[in-house]
Amino acid sequence: MERMIALARQGRFDSEGPAPSVRPDIEKVYALGEATKHDICVSTASPRSVSGIDRIGNVCAGGICHAYAHDGRCVSMFKTLYTNACTHECAYCSNASCSSGGAVYSYTPHELASLFMDLYRGNYVEGLFLSSGVGADEYETMASMVETAEMLRTAYRFQGYVHLKILPGADRDHIRRAMSVSDRVSVNIEVPSSSRLSEICATKDFKTDILRRQRYIQRFVSKEGAPAGQTTQLVVGGAGETDVEIFKATVREYHKFGLKRVYYSAFTPVPGTILESQCMQPAWREHRLYQMDWLYRIYHYSSCELMSAFDCSDHLANTDPKRAIAQASGLSPVDPNIASYDELLRVPGIGPVSARRILAARTRGSIRSRKELAAMGVVMCRASPYLSLGGWHDSLLARWMA
Amino acid sequence: MTMTIPYNFFQYLLRHDQCTPKLAAYARGRKAEDIEFAIDGRDASIRRMVASVRKEVHMLRGFVRLTAYGAYASYGYLKPRHDVGELVAELLARRYPHTVIILGNAYHSWMCLYGTEGVVQTEGPALASVLASLRDMLGCDSSPQSSEALWEVYYRSQYREKRRNLPYFRKSMTDTLRRSAHSIVESNTNGASTLDAYCSDDD
Numbered sequence: 001m002e003r004m005i006a007l008a009r010q011g012r013f014d015s016e017g018p019a020p021s022v023r024p025d026i027e028k029v030y031a032l033g034e035a036t037k038h039d040i041c042v043s044t045a046s047p048r049s050v051s052g053i054d055r056i057g058n059v060c061a062g063g064i065c066h067a068y069a070h071d072g073r074c075v076s077m078f079k080t081l082y083t084n085a086c087t088h089e090c091a092y093c094s095n096a097s098c099s100s101g102g103a104v105y106s107y108t109p110h111e112l113a114s115l116f117m118d119l120y121r122g123n124y125v126e127g128l129f130l131s132s133g134v135g136a137d138e139y140e141t142m143a144s145m146v147e148t149a150e151m152l153r154t155a156y157r158f159q160g161y162v163h164l165k166i167l168p169g170a171d172r173d174h175i176r177r178a179m180s181v182s183d184r185v186s187v188n189i190e191v192p193s194s195s196r197l198s199e200i201c202a203t204k205d206f207k208t209d210i211l212r213r214q215r216y217i218q219r220f221v222s223k224e225g226a227p228a229g230q231t232t233q234l235v236v237g238g239a240g241e242t243d244v245e246i247f248k249a250t251v252r253e254y255h256k257f258g259l260k261r262v263y264y265s266a267f268t269p270v271p272g273t274i275l276e277s278q279c280m281q282p283a284w285r286e287h288r289l290y291q292m293d294w295l296y297r298i299y300h301y302s303s304c305e306l307m308s309a310f311d312c313s314d315h316l317a318n319t320d321p322k323r324a325i326a327q328a329s330g331l332s333p334v335d336p337n338i339a340s341y342d343e344l345l346r347v348p349g350i351g352p353v354s355a356r357r358i359l360a361a362r363t364r365g366s367i368r369s370r371k372e373l374a375a376m377g378v379v380m381c382r383a384s385p386y387l388s389l390g391g392w393h394d395s396l397l398a399r400w401m402a
Numbered sequence: 403m404t405m406t407i408p409y410n411f412f413q414y415l416l417r418h419d420q421c422t423p424k425l426a427a428y429a430r431g432r433k434a435e436d437i438e439f440a441i442d443g444r445d446a447s448i449r450r451m452v453a454s455v456r457k458e459v460h461m462l463r464g465f466v467r468l469t470a471y472g473a474y475a476s477y478g479y480l481k482p483r484h485d486v487g488e489l490v491a492e493l494l495a496r497r498y499p500h501t502v503i504i505l506g507n508a509y510h511s512w513m514c515l516y517g518t519e520g521v522v523q524t525e526g527p528a529l530a531s532v533l534a535s536l537r538d539m540l541g542c543d544s545s546p547q548s549s550e551a552l553w554e555v556y557y558r559s560q561y562r563e564k565r566r567n568l569p570y571f572r573k574s575m576t577d578t579l580r581r582s583a584h585s586i587v588e589s590n591t592n593g594a595s596t597l598d599a600y601c602s603d604d605d
Contacts, residue, residue, distance in 0.1 A: 001532065004502045004515045004522060005539060008474040026555050033559030053499040053517060065574075066464040067588050071562045072570030076464075078556065119556070121476070122549040123468045123494065160497075268564055283565060353406060360439040375441045 024115050028105040029080075035095055036079040036131055039188075040263040041231055044076050044126040044161045046183040048227040057120060057160030059183065064126050077163065078116050079129040082107055082145050086133030088168070090190070091200040091274035092238045092267065095133045099273045106135070109148040117156050127161025127183070128152065138167040142174040149181040163228075168209035172216055179220045184228035184260070187213045192249030196239040200275070214257045221258065229260035236289060237281035238267040242314035244307075247292055251303050254296075264289045288316040295322060298352065299345050305329070323348040326386060333388035336373065337366045349383030407438040407452055414455040415448060417485040455484045458579075462486065463493045465575070465583035466505065469548040472540045477533060479584035480505040480512070487512040492521055504532055554587045 045063040065074040081095070083106035089098045107115075112130075119125045130148060135141035145164060152158040162182040166175055179185055187210055191197045194206035204210065217230045232253055234246055250262045266281040292309065295301045299322075308328040309321040317324065326348050334343050336358050344355040354377035361367055361376060370389065374380050378387075384394040408414070415421055415429050429437075429448055440446045468476040476498065480487055487505055495503045495514035502515045506529030513532070515522045526532050568591055580589050 001502075001513060001524070001526070001535060002539060004513060004524070005474050005536075007517050007519060007522065008500050008502050008515055010518070024552060026552075029552065030555050030559045033556050037560050037562055056498060058497050062460075064460070064464040067557060067585070068571050068575040069557070069561045070568060070571050070591055071565035072567035072574065073560070073562075073565075074574070075557060075560055079560070115552070118549045118552060121468065121470060121498065122553065123464075123466055123478070123497075124549060124553045124556075126464070268562070280564065357439050360435070361441060364439075372441045375443075375446050376439070 024111070024118075025105075027103075028107070029115070031103065031105050032081040032084060032107070033079065035081045035084050036129070038235075038265050038268065039079060039129070039131055039165075040233055040265050041129065041163060041184075041186065041261070042074050042076050043228075043261065044163075046161055046228045048183060050159045052159075055157045055159040057158050059159075059161050060126075066123070066125055076126045077129040077161070078119050078125040078127070079131070080107075080112070082112065082130060082132035082148070083135045083141060084133050085135045087136070088134060088203045089201055090204075092235060092270065094270045094273055096273065099270075107148075109144055109151050112148050113151045113156060116152065117158065120158070120160065127163065129163045129165075131165035132167060134167055134169075138169050139171055139174070142167050142170045142178070146174055146177045146181070149178065153181050166213055166217065168204050168213065170213060175213065175216050176220055179217065179226040180224065182226055184231060185217055185226050186231040186233070187217070188233045189214075189249070189253070190233070190235050191239050192234065192241055192245040196241050196245070199239045214253075214259075218257045230257065231259055231261045231263060233263040233265060236264050236266045236286050238275065238278075243285070243289060243292075243316045244310050244314035246289060247303075247306070247310075250289075250293060251296065262293060264293075282318075284318045285316070288318065288321060291321050292316065295325075300342070301325070320348065320382075323382065331386055333386055333393040335388045337362060347383050347386045349379035349381070349386075351377070354378045405434060405438050407434050407449060408456075409434045411437055411448075411452045414452045417455050417489075418451045419484050421451065455486060458482055458484050458582075459486045459489050459493070461579050462583055463490050465579060465585055466490060466494065467548075467550065467553075467583070467585075468494070468498075468503070469546045471504075471533070471536060471546050474500070475502040475504060475536060475540075477504040477506075477529065477536075477546075479507060479529065481507040481582050481584075483578060483582065488514075488523060488525070492516075492523065495521065504529070504536070506532060550587065557587055 043063050045061055046059040047061065048059055050058045063076065065076050067075040069075055084095045085104045085106065086095045087097050090096045093099065116128050130145055132141050132145055149162050149164055163184045164178045164182040166178060166185050166187045189210050191200065197204060197206045221229055236246060253259045253262055264286045266283055266286040268280050269276045269278050292306060295306060305325060309316060309324045311317055331346060334347060341355055341359060344350050344358055357376040367373060370380050387393060411434055412429055416426060437445050437449050440449055462480065462482060466478045466480055468478045470476050480490060491503050491505045491512040491514035495516040500517050502513060504511060504513050506512060508528050511526040511529045511532045513524050513526060575588060
């Protein structure tokens with residue numbers, strides 16, 4: 001122990017950063033933290049490799065969760081607004097100028113950086129997620145947000161995860177600076193189209209304030225910054241949009257701007273806002289959209305294939321979309337001993353890991369029983385109607401009646 | 403092909419609390435591929451055991467809370483099910499270079515430092531006695547500094563009452579893991595801060 005302390009003293013670098021100016025204002029921490037609880041992005045996975053013992057913190061390729069809230073959500077980052085003052089008039093937002101909100105708070109870059117480092121050193125959080133209202137104007141607020149991140153990287157020698165929100169209408173130079181110091185950046189599109197945005201916010205322009213910023217980010221990502229790329233978030237059901245509209249917007253975002261992830265947040269009415277009397281959207285709607293997103297990104301379903309999961313009112317039912325697609329397309333039972341990887345992935349109850357295990361097991365001998373498949377991780381109760389072993393397969397009522 | 407079982411899976415298996423010498427001797431002759439694609443009950447069982455140890459390391463390195471003790475040391479409570487204290491301490495030490503990380507409980511402690519000489523590790527007696535010797539070493543000018551109060555405020559700010567989902571919370575942050583890391587703030591699942599609020603909660 002004595003030797004360890006001596007070694008720590010010898011090699012110590014100044015990672016403490018500037019001394020904290022004031023004790024943190026607890027009400028401010030709560031108010032600005034609470035204002036981000038509908039921001040969903042919790043992933044802290046970053047491909048950036050970090051090394052060296054002269055800096056504090058690191059990033060983990062898989063991300064780390066530091067706690068779970070009692071609503072079941074993972075708490076991995078210090079998610080906060082820089083300020084909750086905002087001149088925009090988003091009908092769902094408690095910080096909007098048209099809402100009868102509470103007190104207005106704002107951090108300074110030094111205060112926020114110091115506060116964050118206290119939590120990081122205590123191993124409470126994995127990184128910083130910094131969003132904001134636009135304050136007096138987006139130029140000044142974005143500059144302060146970037147200054148906070150730069151202070152963390154230089155004065156505090158922090159090399160962990162940073163996610164910065166790009167404010168709608170932000171300056172191009174600020175975007176470039178933000179991307180040079182952060183792992184991930186994002187602009188929230190909130191709604192799938194320009195017409196939907198005009199229904200809930202009269203002060204933002206969909207094309208110039210949002211899509212153009214995403215285009216800037218895409219160009220900078222390919223050139224230099226933000227190793228974890230860009231993401232976005234949609235509010236599900238805030239403007240009465242259908243699931244098809246949301247899904248099409250998602251596909252557009254992946255194709256046009258090369259996004260890493262699209263996040264969904266089911267609309268929850270906030271007291272004091274214009275939409276406070278609107279119905280809360282069920283959590284399962286958000287969940288089903290995530291499943292569709294997963295099928296698109298990880299299972300590589302085409303967007304045409306996925307359209308069969310929607311009903312005639314352009315919404316998703318509260319059932320597993322993979323099973324719904326298999327039923328709608330009349331998927332025939334496949335033999336796991338000869339099926340390709342893509343064919344196996346189409347079977348409900350088989351995921352990428354179990355599909356790879358099946359392929360590997362085939363090289364050692366044929367698969368003969370359901371028990372073997374279950375040992376490889378296949379969820380047999382879902383998969384058995386779509387698998388054929390030795391010429392035998394279970395049937396579905398619909399298939400039997402046909 | 404992406405593997406879920408690491409090539410050094412044997413090192414994880416040895417740390418499992420139910421790993422017997424007989425199982426270890428069997429596993430020594432197996433390859434990671436044998437375990438990854440196992441159909442046989444014994445290999446599949448090893449796969450589950452390795453996954454259990456790796457999961458505990460992954461979760462506890464997030465759930466452990468550190469209290470700064472002077473400028474050169476931080477300590478935290480840890481009582482893992484498997485023998486993973488050493489691994490968790492090393493992961494945290496790499497995150498906070500030149501700070502001695504001390505993790506432990508009433509029976510055992512693990513200390514680790516990551517600095518110019520690489521990783522230096524040792525094990526010791528109960529956490530309390532290690533902290534007592536640390537206090538003697540550092541003198542009376544150093545006192546523990548915890549950010550628990552700040553964390554509690556932030557943690558409460560992220561909770562959404564309308565999406566309350568305690569079963570999912572308990573599945574992700576199990577009682578065992580919360581006990582292992584001594585998570586006080588997270589364990590208060592009724593979210594109450596006053597006696598009235600506590601009494602009115604129907605959970």
